[in-house]
Amino acid sequence: MIWTDLSNLIAESNSFLICSHVSHDADNIGSQLSFYWYLKSLGKDVEIFNVDVVPRKFNFYTNIDQVSNTEPNRRFDVFVLLDSSNLSRSGWDKAATIADKIIDIDHHRDNNLFGTVSCVDTTAAATCQIVYRFFKENNIDFPEYVAEALYGGILADTGGFQFDNTSPEIFEIAADLSRRGVSTAKVYKKLYASNSIAGLTVRSIVWSTLKFYENNRVGIMVLEEGLLEKYGADRGDLEGMSDMAMTAEGVEVGIFAKPIGNEIRFSLRSVGTVDVGMIAASFSGGGGHKAASGCTSVDLSLEQAVDALLTLIRAELK
Ligand SMILES: [Mn+2]
Numbered sequence: 001m002i003w004t005d006l007s008n009l010i011a012e013s014n015s016f017l018i019c020s021h022v023s024h025d026a027d028n029i030g031s032q033l034s035f036y037w038y039l040k041s042l043g044k045d046v047e048i049f050n051v052d053v054v055p056r057k058f059n060f061y062t063n064i065d066q067v068s069n070t071e072p073n074r075r076f077d078v079f080v081l082l083d084s085s086n087l088s089r090s091g092w093d094k095a096a097t098i099a100d101k102i103i104d105i106d107h108h109r110d111n112n113l114f115g116t117v118s119c120v121d122t123t124a125a126a127t128c129q130i131v132y133r134f135f136k137e138n139n140i141d142f143p144e145y146v147a148e149a150l151y152g153g154i155l156a157d158t159g160g161f162q163f164d165n166t167s168p169e170i171f172e173i174a175a176d177l178s179r180r181g182v183s184t185a186k187v188y189k190k191l192y193a194s195n196s197i198a199g200l201t202v203r204s205i206v207w208s209t210l211k212f213y214e215n216n217r218v219g220i221m222v223l224e225e226g227l228l229e230k231y232g233a234d235r236g237d238l239e240g241m242s243d244m245a246m247t248a249e250g251v252e253v254g255i256f257a258k259p260i261g262n263e264i265r266f267s268l269r270s271v272g273t274v275d276v277g278m279i280a281a282s283f284s285g286g287g288g289h290k291a292a293s294g295c296t297s298v299d300l301s302l303e304q305a306v307d308a309l310l311t312l313i314r315a316e317l318k
Pocket of ligand 1: 028107125127
């Protein structure tokens with residue numbers, strides 16, 4: 001990738017607002033924190049604002065307290081939106097107007113190149129992989145805690161080096177980050193093996209909602225509204241649940257539904273036969289990868305929204 005435009009835009013700007021998509025994951029957190037470190041190291045005026053509250057499990061990251069949920073009440077020179085295929089993925093209605101210029105760094109194949117500068121590589125496994133390349137190819141020496149944030153994003157978006165986006169380059173990056181001092185065991189433990197009792201309890205309830213459709217080729221699980229609050233769990237406690245339905249033999253599409261108010265947020269996963277990115281794109285704010293995507297239905301009941309999704313999926317099941 002050519003980094004000149006990115007470096008020039010950063011050099012000629014002073015204030016930056018970093019943001020990312022709703023429903024946090026380790027890649028959007030890791031890429032935001034590592035880019036935050038970089039801009040601060042240049043002496044820039046930088047803030048991070050995300051619509052969603054950061055789940056507790058990410059609290060071990062250095063500078064996680066810099067991620068604010070309070071809308072900034074000033075303008076910035078540059079809006080930096082990471083790991084998001086379009087502006088509406090931020091879930092924020094001011095995303096398009098908060099700054100005159102936009103930096104877009106992302107790996108989703110439906111990225112619509114919304115940036116003044118767009119650094120998009122749809123073959124990259126993670127946005128953290130692109131940020132790593134930017135640092136590496138520009139001889140930017142980053143501290144161990146930034147290596148840790150980048151490693152977490154790569155670990156998560158490759159499903160722990162198990163998805164088919166796991167390339168030789170990914171292992172080389174992981175090796176480099178490990179040499180820089182990252183405790184890979186610690187990151188695994190923090191992201192995947194630090195369940196709370198409340199979190200596991202909610203998981204067990206979500207598991208009990210699992211139902212199969214279309215001759216057992218589609219599996220759906222539902223997170224009933226208010227369940228997290230009832231048990232004192234948070235969304236981070238459910239990470240990975242979207243993939244679970246798909247681990248059943250014969251299931252080609254896994255759906256995880258989360259009703260919130262008049263909206264239902266869906267996470268869609270596919271073993272590869274059905275393009276769930278395309279299916280998600282026919283809903284508002286929807287999009288993503290062929291094998292992993294998300295979308296939101298508005299003003300539909302759960303049954304109606306699931307019906308609409310199943311109709312689209314049915315047409316793709318061969
Ligand atoms: Mn990502």
